[in-house]
Amino acid sequence: xxFVRPTLAELVATTEADIEARLEGADARTRNSxxxxxxxxxxxxxxxxxxxxxxxxxxxxxxxxxxxxxxxRGATWGVYRKAAAYxxxxxxxxxxxxxxxxxxxxxxxxDGARFVTTTAGVIAAGTxxxxxxxxxxxxxxxxxxxxxxxxxxxxxxxxGAPTVVSAGLVGGADAEADEDYRRRIQDRxxxxxxxxxxxxxxxxxxxxxxxxxxxCLPLASGPGTVTVLFAMDDxxxxxxxxxxxxxxxxxxxxxxxxxxxxxxxxxxxxxAVPLNLTISGIQPPDAAVRAAVEAEFRDLVLREAAPxxxxxxxxxxxxxxxxxxxxDHVLVSPAANVTRAATELSVPGAITWV
Numbered sequence: 001x002x003f004v005r006p007t008l009a010e011l012v013a014t015t016e017a018d019i020e021a022r023l024e025g026a027d028a029r030t031r032n033s034x035x036x037x038x039x040x041x042x043x044x045x046x047x048x049x050x051x052x053x054x055x056x057x058x059x060x061x062x063x064x065x066x067x068x069x070x071x072x073r074g075a076t077w078g079v080y081r082k083a084a085a086y087x088x089x090x091x092x093x094x095x096x097x098x099x100x101x102x103x104x105x106x107x108x109x110x111d112g113a114r115f116v117t118t119t120a121g122v123i124a125a126g127t128x129x130x131x132x133x134x135x136x137x138x139x140x141x142x143x144x145x146x147x148x149x150x151x152x153x154x155x156x157x158x159x160g161a162p163t164v165v166s167a168g169l170v171g172g173a174d175a176e177a178d179e180d181y182r183r184r185i186q187d188r189x190x191x192x193x194x195x196x197x198x199x200x201x202x203x204x205x206x207x208x209x210x211x212x213x214x215x216c217l218p219l220a221s222g223p224g225t226v227t228v229l230f231a232m233d234d235x236x237x238x239x240x241x242x243x244x245x246x247x248x249x250x251x252x253x254x255x256x257x258x259x260x261x262x263x264x265x266x267x268x269x270x271x272a273v274p275l276n277l278t279i280s281g282i283q284p285p286d287a288a289v290r291a292a293v294e295a296e297f298r299d300l301v302l303r304e305a306a307p308x309x310x311x312x313x314x315x316x317x318x319x320x321x322x323x324x325x326x327x328d329h330v331l332v333s334p335a336a337n338v339t340r341a342a343t344e345l346s347v348p349g350a351i352t353w354v
Contacts, residue, residue: 005050005051005054006047006050008043008044008047011043011044011046011047011050012039012040012043014043015028015039015040015042015043015046016028016029016036016039019035019038019039023035061073062074062182062185062186062189063182063186065182066178067178070178070181070182070185073185074181074184074185077185077188077189078188079181079184079185079188081175081176081181082173082175082176082181082207082208082209083137083175083176083209084137084138084172084173084174084175084209085137085138085171085172085173085209085210086133086134086136086137086141086171086172087115087133087134087139087141087142087143087169087170087171087172088118088131088132088133088134088169088170088171089131089132089143089164089165089167089168089169089170089171090129090130090131090132090164090165090167091107091115091117091129091130091132091149091162091163091164091165092127092128092129092162092163092164092165093121093123093127093128093129093130093158093162094123094126094127094158094159094160094162095123095126095127095128095155095157095158095159095160096123096157096159097123097124097125097126098122098123098157099122099123099128099155099156099157099158100120100121100122100123100155100157101117101120101121101122101123101128101130101155101158102117102120103117103118103119103120104116104117105117105130105151105152105153105155106135106151106152106153107132107149107150107151107152107162108149108150108151108152109143109147109149109150110148110150113134113135113136113140113141113143114134114135114136114152115132115133115134115135115141115149115169116132116133116135117130117131117132118131118132118133119131123157123158129165132169134169134172137172137173137175138172138173138174138175139172139173139174139210139234139235140172141169141172142168142169142170142171142172142235143164143168143169144164144168144238145164145165145166145167145168146163146164146166147163147164147168148161148162148163148164149161149162149163149164150162167244167246170235170244170246170247171209171210171235171246171247171250172210172235173209173210173232173234173235174234176209180212184203184206184207187199187203188203191203195260196259196260196263198216198218199216201214201216201226201228201255201259201265202214202215202216202228204254204255204258204259205228205230205251205254205255205267206230207254208230208250208251208254210232210234210235210247211230211231211232211251212231212232212233212234212241213230213231213233213241214228214229214230214231215228215229215230215270215306215307216228217229217307217308217342217343220266220342221264221266224262224263224264225263225264225265225266226259226263226264226265226266227265227266227267227268227343228251228255228265228266228267228268229267229268229269229270229307229343229345230243230251230267230269230270231243231270231345232247233302235247239272240272240347240348241302241347242269242270242272242345242347243269244269245269247269248267248268248269251267252265252266252267255267268343270307270343270344270345271341271343271344271345272344272345272347273340273344273345273346273347274346274347274348274349274350275301275305275311275334275338275346275347275348275349276333276349276350276351276352277297277316277331277333277334277349277350277351277352278331278332278333278351278352278354279293279320279329279330279331279332279351279352279353279354280329280330280332280353280354281328281329281330282326282328282329282353283326283327283328283329284325284327285353286325288324288325289323289324289325289326290351290353292323292324292325292326293319293320293323293326293329293351294348294351295323296319296320296322296323297316297319297320297348297351298348299319300315300316300319301346301347301348302348305340305345305346305347306345307340307341307342307343307344307345308339308340308341308342308343308344309339309340309346310337310338310339310340311337311338311346312337313331313334313335313336313337313338316331316334316338317331332354
């Protein structure tokens with residue numbers, strides 16, 4: 001039988017009864033008496049101890065551990081929280097020939113985020129391209145291509161604003177959230193390593209900073225071959241979670257260092273295919289309800305989309321129906337379940353309201 005933690009009121013009553021049983025003629029139920037006050041003080045202290053014991057019990061289990069103890073549970077299984085990663089990339093400087101940019105030069109984005117050059121450069125033919133890294137780890141360091149930066153301290157011979165190259169500053173990722181980390185620990189417990197089976201490749205991909213979803217396609221190109229697809233929903237939110245070539249190279253290198261020697265592994269980005277909706281007669285027809293529908297739709301696609309997978313029509317209708325404030329609608333399109341090819345991934349598309 002499960003232990004039921006007594007309430008504070010129950011502990012007070014128990015303490016009062018215990019005092020009266022041990023002291024003949026005592027009355028511990030008078031609230032402002034010495035014995036009445038003492039019974040409540042003792043009950044309060046015991047209630048706190050029960051609470052601490054309940055907290056300790058939660059820390060023993062992966063399902064309920066808090067951050068610090070979750071890290072300890074994960075370490076027991078050899079699963080470690082993914083640390084925050086720094087955004088890196090290239091920046092173009094313009095100026096007079098021979099002007100030098102030293103390694104360690106600080107740059108600032110318009111919102112105050114700072115970056116530091118990791119290599120030195122010299123202006124030749126009017127420009128120099130230098131490696132930079134975000135000063136602080138995290139997804140906030142990712143910067144789109146062509147974004148202007150400013151020098152924190154002027155450099156003689158450098159003119160204009162340094163500019164991020166077209167590929168952008170990429171690779172920045174926040175430290176892994178508790179629930180994502182908890183899920184990986186549970187997966188490790190439920191699916192122990194098997195020397196290179198399907199789940200191992202998914203596990204390896206998810207160990208890379210920024211990777212939020214991964215899929216393994218065994219024998220995709222014939223015997224001995226494995227294709228791994230993955231998404232980076234937080235780092236590549238603007239691109240619907242689809243990784244760029246630099247991301248693919250990082251995951252490929254990470255898996256190559258762990259795969260069985262006989263496996264021919266190809267890591268690739270899934271092909272994004274927008275899932276568009278046409279919805280008629282949404283009620284009530286206001287902006288708040290439409291925004292709620294869009295949020296539920298995106299959440300559904302994030303949860304259920306997979307390469308070669310199917311998103312059920314009934315689930316699309318359900319996602320619209322559970323949106324806050326929605327009372328009625330007609331889903332015009334799609335009119336059937338949506339299935340993608342093996343390397344295609346559904347991403348949220350446009351919603352047309354009619």
